[in-house]
Amino acid sequence: MKKKKICSFILAFLLFMALPTVVLADFGPKDMVVINVKNYPEGEYYLDLLQEEKGDYENIDISEYDPILLGNLCSYESEGWYPALSGGTNIPLFGELEGEKDGEYMKHTFSYFGVPSTYRIVIATKDGAVAYESITRKSLHSGVTLDYETGEITYTPVWVGYAAQYISTFVPTLIIEGIILILLGYSIKKNALLFILTNAFTQIILTVVAGRMLITGGYVFSFLRFFPVEMAILAIETVIYVFLLAGNDAKETTHTRGRKILYAVSANIISWGISLFFVRFQFEWIMGMLM
Numbered sequence: 490m491k492k493k494k495i496c497s498f499i500l501a502f503l504l505f506m507a508l509p510t511v512v513l514a515d516f517g518p519k520d521m522v523v524i525n526v527k528n529y530p531e532g533e534y535y536l537d538l539l540q541e542e543k544g545d546y547e548n549i550d551i552s553e554y555d556p557i558l559l560g561n562l563c564s565y566e567s568e569g570w571y572p573a574l575s576g577g578t579n580i581p582l583f584g585e586l587e588g589e590k591d592g593e594y595m596k597h598t599f600s601y602f603g604v605p606s607t608y609r610i611v612i613a614t615k616d617g618a619v620a621y622e623s624i625t626r627k628s629l630h631s632g633v634t635l636d637y638e639t640g641e642i643t644y645t646p647v648w649v650g651y652a653a654q655y656i657s658t659f660v661p662t663l664i665i666e667g668i669i670l671i672l673l674g675y676s677i678k679k680n681a682l683l684f685i686l687t688n689a690f691t692q693i694i695l696t697v698v699a700g701r702m703l704i705t706g707g708y709v710f711s712f713l714r715f716f717p718v719e720m721a722i723l724a725i726e727t728v729i730y731v732f733l734l735a736g737n738d739a740k741e742t743t744h745t746r747g748r749k750i751l752y753a754v755s756a757n758i759i760s761w762g763i764s765l766f767f768v769r770f771q772f773e774w775i776m777g778m779l780m
Contacts, residue, residue, distance in 0.1 A: 517709030518772070520604040521630045523780055525594040526612070528638040534614045535586035536597045537562050539570035540605040544578035548603065551575060554586060561613035562586075565620050570609055578603035594634070610635055610642075628704045632780035647704070650775045654700040657771050658764065659692045665763060666756040673752050674742070679735040687729050691722040708772040712765070719761045727753040 524536060535558045543566075551559055554575070562572040571577075574584045582603030588595035604626070610633070611620040621640060624633065627647040634643045663685065670684065671677060677684070698718045703711035730753045736744035764771075 518629060518707040519601050521600040522604050523632045524597040524610055525634045526588060527594055527634060527636045529595040530614050530637060534612055535562055536588060536612050537572040537574050537586060538599055538605055539565055539609040539611050539620055540573045541569055543571040543576060546578050546581055548574050548578060548582045557615060558613045561618040562611055564618040565611065570620065573605055574599065612637065628779050629707050630776040630780055645779050650704050650779050651696060651700060653775050653778055654703060655692060655696045658695060659688065662688055662760050665760040669756045669759065670752065674737055676737050683733055687726055691725060694718065694722060703772055704775060708768045711768065719757060723754065723757045726757060
């Protein structure tokens, strides 16, 4: 009877954790690129993203814009690069050809599913247009700084996001699972090295699979990866702790296999459940670093 209640509780908990995936599927973060232009041109200019495929979805009403500047944005079509916002995409794209003043920069934001995965920045003035080196996006949100005078493009490398994801998951996991370790009567001193190395290894797996989806697809889609990855991590840690976790000599109960399995299961489920509630904030923090 007791086992049945425990199983029912765990099943209910997992179903509750799965709800955000269904509810938020249509409301998660969308693709975004922010271009910050330094030493921007004097006078009127347009900035667009060039893509390698011409689309037929009209993102803006071109009748509201300067035809000369729009024409200059198309200067690179002969090279196979087409303006995305002004020329059209296959999937809707939001943005403005004219930037917004932000300190010493002019800020241009492009968002939604139509943001090209590989693009070139093009700036058009009355005198013509200039396009810059191609960029391939490696995260859902990304920021680029362009110096118009020198042509230099800078942005934060995506490995910074992965490092942030790893640390922001690894440290809370150590704290949560360390507390549970103590509550179940195990010695932190005796198990410190095993505890840290085990979590360091399993967090690499979590980052490679679920963390990658968090950075490239957003927190909603990462929910889909969390469950199977956590189940695999649970299995790995259970085997490790059953054979290597040191019990407390003063309490023979801490030596039993059942108690070690209890620790592995409870520690993983609790830390996983808590992380799901904070994954949105984790995503926003990481994307902020990459913007």
